[in-house]
Amino acid sequence: xxxxxxxxxGQGFWGDRSDAxxxxxxxxxxxxxxxxxxxxxxxxxxxxxxxxxxxxxYARDIIPLMKEIIPDIIEKDIKVITNAGGVNPxxxxxxxxxxxxxxxxxxxxxxxxxxxxIYDQIDALFEKGIYLKHMDSGESxxxxxxxxxxxxxxxxxxxxxxxxxxxxxxxxxxxxxDTGLTxxxxxxxxxxxxxxxxxxAAGIVAGHIIECGAQVSGGNFLAGWxxxxxxxxxxxxxxxxxxxGRFVVTKHxxxxxxxxxxxxxxxxxxxxxxxxxxxxxxxxxxxxxIQLKDDGKNRVKVFGIEGQKPTDFFKVSISYSDxxxxxAKLTYAWPDALEKxxxxxxxxxxRINYLGLDFEEIHTEFLGVxxxxxxxxxxxxxxxxxxxxIGVRGSNQAHLERFSREMIPLVLGGPPTVTGxxxxxxxxxxxxxxxxxxxxxxxxxxNYDVKSM
Amino acid sequence: xxxxLLQLAHARSxxxxxxxxxxxxxxxxxxxxxLEEVLTPERVKKHFTGICNGKVERFELPNICALNxxxxxxxxxxxxxxxxxxxxxxxxSTAFLRMKIEVPEDKAREWxxxxxxxxx
Numbered sequence: 101x102x103x104x105x106x107x108x109x110g111q112g113f114w115g116d117r118s119d120a121x122x123x124x125x126x127x128x129x130x131x132x133x134x135x136x137x138x139x140x141x142x143x144x145x146x147x148x149x150x151x152x153x154x155x156x157x158y159a160r161d162i163i164p165l166m167k168e169i170i171p172d173i174i175e176k177d178i179k180v181i182t183n184a185g186g187v188n189p190x191x192x193x194x195x196x197x198x199x200x201x202x203x204x205x206x207x208x209x210x211x212x213x214x215x216x217x218i219y220d221q222i223d224a225l226f227e228k229g230i231y232l233k234h235m236d237s238g239e240s241x242x243x244x245x246x247x248x249x250x251x252x253x254x255x256x257x258x259x260x261x262x263x264x265x266x267x268x269x270x271x272x273x274x275x276x277x278d279t280g281l282t283x284x285x286x287x288x289x290x291x292x293x294x295x296x297x298x299x300x301a302a303g304i305v306a307g308h309i310i311e312c313g314a315q316v317s318g319g320n321f322l323a324g325w326x327x328x329x330x331x332x333x334x335x336x337x338x339x340x341x342x343x344x345g346r347f348v349v350t351k352h353x354x355x356x357x358x359x360x361x362x363x364x365x366x367x368x369x370x371x372x373x374x375x376x377x378x379x380x381x382x383x384x385x386x387x388x389x390i391q392l393k394d395d396g397k398n399r400v401k402v403f404g405i406e407g408q409k410p411t412d413f414f415k416v417s418i419s420y421s422d423x424x425x426x427x428a429k430l431t432y433a434w435p436d437a438l439e440k441x442x443x444x445x446x447x448x449x450x451r452i453n454y455l456g457l458d459f460e461e462i463h464t465e466f467l468g469v470x471x472x473x474x475x476x477x478x479x480x481x482x483x484x485x486x487x488x489x490i491g492v493r494g495s496n497q498a499h500l501e502r503f504s505r506e507m508i509p510l511v512l513g514g515p516p517t518v519t520g521x522x523x524x525x526x527x528x529x530x531x532x533x534x535x536x537x538x539x540x541x542x543x544x545x546x547n548y549d550v551k552s553m
Numbered sequence: 554x555x556x557x558l559l560q561l562a563h564a565r566s567x568x569x570x571x572x573x574x575x576x577x578x579x580x581x582x583x584x585x586x587x588l589e590e591v592l593t594p595e596r597v598k599k600h601f602t603g604i605c606n607g608k609v610e611r612f613e614l615p616n617i618c619a620l621n622x623x624x625x626x627x628x629x630x631x632x633x634x635x636x637x638x639x640x641x642x643x644x645x646s647t648a649f650l651r652m653k654i655e656v657p658e659d660k661a662r663e664w665x666x667x668x669x670x671x672x673x
Contacts, residue, residue: 140632141632320643322563322564322565322646322647323563323578323580362578365617365619366563366565368576368614368617369619369621370565370567370576371568371569371574372567372574372612372621373569373574373612373621373623374612375612375621376612387614388613388614388616390616390617391616392617425636427636461630463636463637465637465638471637471638471639472638472639473648473651474604474648475602475603475604476600476604476651491636492636493630493634493636531633531634532633533632533633533634534632536570
């Protein structure tokens, strides 16, 4: 067994810095590269792409990335684990095989993990009396069943571990939890059993710490952002994990950014609910057991983590169509910038009434004055400019379209010194809403397979 | 002495549906018991009047000198349907730290805090 392994985060979301994973594999030693590409809204976008073209439905950015790093990962024997497979891991694997073939790597073993996509099983589940009730309201999915775009179970680390055991160099998954991607290599390398709850919880906490990429290594760092060195080359985080569940949060020596107890603490509380009850499909972690200790420059030791038996359910994220929004902006200049923007808002609201447009909500913010902190904002006298932002939400698409046509005429027919309309009128955007539900674990079959071309 | 919470703690915020979470982290371990006493859910709910329309829940993490707050119904419907510029409540961290806190004079001196002067 290795003394320790190094697990590097290469991507905190789909659209994160594209050269971060390349730097992770080239700029220092790592054993695993893990990359998270899936936000809730991503699954619905991918499902739509797959309906249009059965060869799509995954994070396509992974293909040029693989083209770049396949020689490195083979030479250094780095395993890549990513949920870039989205709703179509098979197509994603085929696309990687295709480029690997062109590059002369014919023996590349790629594993896929799927079985998370239950979109086609919703009717069958209803017949079994599983109504995918909303986790908060308890309401049956019935009311929105006809508008569903995607339905994916959050799978845990175990099918990924199985694929690692079969020697996969790259593992492409569907909706595996972000934390599970990091836990899997620890379970595999250190032969952890799923009922070693404290160790499992340590892997999950490590996953939580690196799942948002540079947000733990100096990015979005409130306590000391001015002191973060070389932010234009910010290093993405690395977990140095030990067999007993201890780990160190760090980054490559030659990279920018900063890792200290403050950066780790800020990430620990990010998107946190009840800290004693951090539920994942693999284990329930207790964030109040986490201990931190300085371990040298850009190194924080994490230990003492406790966990409990997981629940008998998987979480399902179901996306569905829920009306439309349109958000329009105009910029007003000094003097009286705010007064002008307020007048324009008044005019638009009058127009909405006059035209009889029906919206569920109309919301106005004045950027530069109160958009972020609302009523808590301090007064600003005479700002140099104010951006008026008006948003509307409703189910009548034609009314949304009409609203979008009402804003720009204010340039010639409203208060003076207005600009910021060069990108044209706003387009109505479909609202994809989410329906969180639970499904008994025994009704979900997580699958994996590993093969070379 | 009245001070901004900004002097005593740092923070990070995020979203889960229409619920925002704000983690408040004491800069020094000795600030933590004081923050635990002062930052009651009622106090926080009042601070976020006009932003948080639901209840406020508080969880303690003494191990990292942090308090985690859940602000329910605080994101205008949340995620994809909100019309707010800050759709995910990313800036509620500093909105929280605007809070003005009364610190006993002896403690404020010991901790080297500055009296509020700005408009916040």
